[in-house]
Amino acid sequence: MRHYSQMREVILPVTDEDRRIAGLAAIAIGLTLAEAALPSPIPGIKPGLANIVILLVLLQNGFKTAAWVSVIRLLAGSLLLGGFLSPGFWLAASGTAASLLILSIIQYLPEKLFGPVSLSILAAFSHIGGQLLLAWVWLLPSAGILALLPFFALAALVFGAANGFIVARLIAAKPDLGAQSVHV
């Protein structure tokens, strides 16, 4: 019979990358929570401030880290707000999945021609696209969703452009922001 002291200690090594992802995800989660307190005219229309962080991470740390931050934000944000596995969670998840899918492709757009504003607008459109597609297929297979589409698209354009602009400003102000700002 083996004694406790003889048991092999299992250490999960925590890399700098893990720490960076955790720190960035914490910022994104913070923005998600702050945003949940804002009133919204139509449920589901939100500025998506956490996407500022995710876009910064994409541009500074690459797609893989951005995807991690995005998924952790989705899971932790819904756990903290109490919506985990609720319909709202699945809508958010489909939006996240759709925008990550698009970002994984459009990150290769020539940097000279397309800045953060482009990425942000396209990701915002695919976010609502993914959300409304799931809502339409699963929750409300009626014309009602179609009538909301223009308003969601307008919100995506406005908030997508605004968030992208904030990202562009942050990068211009501090070119190495994403990689340097988090020391956890």
Added chain:
Amino acid sequence: MLDTRSITGLLKPGDYVIFLLGCLLVSSLFLLKPQDSAGHTVVIRAKGQIVAELPLHTPRTLSIAGTRGSSVIEIVTGKARVVGDPGLRQICVKQGWISRAGDALLCLANQVTLEIPGQSAGIDTLNY
């Protein structure tokens, strides 16, 4: 601090293109949006199949054959109702008139339904 030159300095040529395409998409979505929230037509189904799609502004009475007999439907200006139905409980008859987009009458026993298509203006439930 945030003058016009510093704004344009942060944008790249493609950004304008994407933004304009976005504006185009949004405005075309607004233009293509179904306008009728008041409800202009009524869709009548029997045994799941659409048997008639009638304008609500033309008064008429018609009889629709269902699984148990015929349901009598009356349309007057802007609204529709079921006048007679072979169903036992007469729920769709007692419901009275429907007029708004999203409204429906279901005569389940006879498998006849009336629906005014379009976005439902009323909200059933809302929670966060």
